[in-house]
Amino acid sequence: MFIDTHCHLTDRYNDNADDIIARANQNGVGALICATAAPGDAVSALDIAKTHKNIFCTIGLHPDCANDVCAANFLTPDILTDDLVVGVGEIGLDYHERDDNKKEQIKLFSDQLEIAQQYNLPVAIHTRDAETDTAEILTDKNHGVLHCFTSSWNLAKVMLDRGFFFSASGILTFKNANDIREVFAKIPNDRIVIETDSPFCAPVPYRGKTCEPAFVVETAKMLAEIKNLQIDELETILMENTKRLYPKMKLI
Numbered sequence: 001m002f003i004d005t006h007c008h009l010t011d012r013y014n015d016n017a018d019d020i021i022a023r024a025n026q027n028g029v030g031a032l033i034c035a036t037a038a039p040g041d042a043v044s045a046l047d048i049a050k051t052h053k054n055i056f057c058t059i060g061l062h063p064d065c066a067n068d069v070c071a072a073n074f075l076t077p078d079i080l081t082d083d084l085v086v087g088v089g090e091i092g093l094d095y096h097e098r099d100d101n102k103k104e105q106i107k108l109f110s111d112q113l114e115i116a117q118q119y120n121l122p123v124a125i126h127t128r129d130a131e132t133d134t135a136e137i138l139t140d141k142n143h144g145v146l147h148c149f150t151s152s153w154n155l156a157k158v159m160l161d162r163g164f165f166f167s168a169s170g171i172l173t174f175k176n177a178n179d180i181r182e183v184f185a186k187i188p189n190d191r192i193v194i195e196t197d198s199p200f201c202a203p204v205p206y207r208g209k210t211c212e213p214a215f216v217v218e219t220a221k222m223l224a225e226i227k228n229l230q231i232d233e234l235e236t237i238l239m240e241n242t243k244r245l246y247p248k249m250k251l252i
Contacts, residue, residue, distance in 0.1 A: 001030030002220060002235060003242045004213040005167055006058075006090070006124060006147045006195035009034045010044040017048045020198075021055065024213035030054055031251055032213050035090050035124055035147070037062035039074055049084040053252050057082075058089035058124045060112055064097070066104040071111040080119045086246040088116040089124025090147055093137075096129040106133060113142055122245055125164075131155045138162065145245055148197045153183050160191060165245045167195045170203030170211060173222045185226050192227075193242050194219055 004024065009017050009032070024032060031054035034045045042059050049055040059079055061069050079085060091112040093105050116123045123144035127134040131151055135158050145165040149156070156166065166187050171177055184192065194216055196202075202211035203218040224234040243249065 001239070002028055002194065002216055003031040003033070003239065004029055004196050004198070004216045005033045005145070005193045005242055005245070006035045006169075007032055007198040007213045008037065008041075008200075009048050009055075009198070009213075010036070010041045011199055017052070020212050020214075021052055024216075027214040027217055029213050029216055031056070031249075033058060033086065033246065033249070036060060037090055038065060039069055042074075042079060046079075046082065046084060056084050056086045056246070056249050058087040059085055060089040060091040060124065061108060062090055062126060063092055063094045063105045063108065066101055066108045069108070071108055071115060075112065075115045080115070080121065083248070083250075085121075086248040087122040087124055087144065088112055088119075089144070090126045091123060092126035093130035093134055094126060094128045095133075099129075102133070106137065110137060113137070116144075117141055121248075124167075127151060127155075135159070138164075145193060147195060148201065149183070150177075150180050151183075153186060156183055156187060160187070165191050165193050165241060167193045168219055168223050169195050169197045170201040170207075170215065170219050172219055172226075173203040174207070175204075181222075181226050184223065189227060189229075189237050190241060192223070192238070193245060194223065194238055 033056045035058045045057045124147045140162045147167045148169040149166040196216045198211040224231045
C-alpha cells in the first residue's frame with residue numbers, strides 16, 4: 001500500500017473525512033499522516049486519527065502563525081506523547097508569502113525544533129524562498145523530512161548529509177517541474193517519501209481540482225518513472241522509508 005505522508009484532512013473539504021479516507025483506501029492508499037498548520041487543526045486531526053484505522057498526525061504551527069502563537073503553549077506534553085502523533089509539523093519558514101517578519105518566523109521555527117528534539121520526534125519542514133535560513137537553522141540534531149520539496153539540489157545536498165528525507169508531491173507531475181524532477185532523480189531511493197499536501201497541489205491529471213489522498217498514486221507513477229522503478233518496487237521502498245522516518249507509526 002501507499003502512504004500519504006502529508007495531507008490536511010481538516011482543511012477546505014466539503015466531503016467528510018470518512019469519504020476522503022474511503023476513496024484513498026480504494027485507490028491503494030492505506031495509511032495517511034494528517035499534518036496540521038494552525039492551532040485549530042490539532043483537535044480535529046486527532047479526532048480523525050482516533051476514529052479511523054491507519055491515520056496518524058503531525059502537529060505543528062506553520063510560519064503563517066509566527067506573529068500570533070507561542071509554540072510552547074501549543075505543543076503540550078499530552079499532545080506530543082499521544083501514540084497517534086508521530087511528528088512535529090508542518091513547521092518552517094515561508095518568505096514567499098511574507099518576509100517582513102523573518103525574526104518572528106525564525107523564533108517560532110526554532111522553538112518548535114527544540115520541542116521536537118526534547119520529545120525525540122521527527123519534523124515535517126515547510127521551506128519556501130528561505131533556503132539559506134532553513135539550512136542554517138536545521139542541524140544534525142534534528143531529523144525529519146522536507147515536505148513538498150521543491151527547493152534546489154544545493155539545499156538537498158546539505159540536508160542529505162544531515163540525514164533528512166524528501167517528500168515528493170503532485171508538483172512533481174507538473175509540466176514545468178523539470179528542475180524538481182531532476183533533483184528527485186539525484187536523491188537516493190532510501191531518502192524519498194511521497195505525499196499529496198491535500199487539499200493543495202493536485203497532480204496531473206487532476207490539476208486544478210481539490211487534491212485528496214487518493215491522488216498520491218499519480219505522483220507515485222511519475223516518481224517510479226524518474227527513478228526507473230516498477231511501481232510495486234517503489235511502493236515497497238516508500239513504505240520502508242516512511243517507517244524509518246516516522247518510527248512511532250504502527251500500522252494495523
